[in-house]
Amino acid sequence: MTAEAQRKVTRRRPARRGEGDRLRDEIVLAACALLNESGDPGTLSLRAVARKTGVATTSIYLHFEDLTSLVRAVKSRWLDMLADEVEAAASEAGDDPRKRVRAIAHAYVDAAMREPARYRVLFTAELTPPAPGVPYLGVQAYNSVLARVRQAVPEAEADMITLQFWCGLHGLVTLRQARPKFPWPDLEGQVDDLVTRLIDSATHG
Missing domain, CATH: 1.10.10.60 (Homeodomain-like)
Known part of the structure; x- marks a missing residue:
């Protein structure tokens, strides 16, 4: 030939x-x-x-362009799915701002515990900083949660409470996944307690 x-x-x-x-x-x-x-x-x-x-x-x-850009596309897809799930839970929780924040917390934890490998890829695997001018993945979802928290706590406290909210939920999830045999309390009750303490700390000082 x-x-x-x-x-x-x-x-x-x-x-x-x-x-x-x-x-x-x-x-x-x-x-x-x-x-x-x-x-x-x-x-x-x-x-x-x-x-x-x-x-x-x-x-x-x-x-x-390379493997990094493909992994970024995967994370973007999964973060969008997580954001949709969290937002749906908040919308279904009614008009009470505290109930909406509580619903967000439960939806986040439920998704993380249901898909542990996916959660590790999103938040505990090595994170490659984006190129200059490219926003970090998940910024829009974080800002959406921030907007919900602002409705439940004083404006001056909202930024820090949202950050502590995420850190608390992330710590809860990763520790439970890493130490499943530890005598953890009831998951739903632990999430409720975390949310209550954070909101009360902002509203009552």
């Missing part, structure tokens, strides 16, 4: 409109599945993602 004939045989068919976006989604979903199994971005490789997607590794570079 001549070189020209070989080029005709191996030449990739140009993607139809919309196929490129679909392949990108398939690549991200494949990476999601692999990270759900390992919980460690350090074990992920573009070759493994390509194999699971059923494409050549070079095809991934048409959509992602």
Whole structure:
């Protein structure tokens, strides 16, 4: 077979409109599945993602600059899912600001305990700082929670209470996942207690 004939045989068919976006989604979903199994971005490789997607590794570079950008896309997808779950819980909690904050706390903890590998990838695995001018992932979701907390505590306390709120929930989740045999109190009661103490500290001094 001549070189020209070989080029005709191996030449990739140009993607139809919309196929490129679909392949990108398939690549991200494949990476999601692999990270759900390992919980460690350090074990992920573009070759493994390509194999699971059923494409050549070079095809991934048409959509992602490198492995870091692919992992960022996975985290972005998962953070959006977490934000949607948290916001839905807040909306269903009614008009009482304290109940909304409590609902956010329970939704966050429930999601983290239900998907421990996903949570590790999001918050305990090594975090690569974004490029200059690129915001940290999750900023919009954090600001959404901040807006809810502002409705429940004095304005001057809202920033610190929101930060302590997140730190407290993260500590609760990671310690329970790391030490499952510790004699922990009831999870729901512990979350309620954390929220009550934080809000009371802001409203009563």
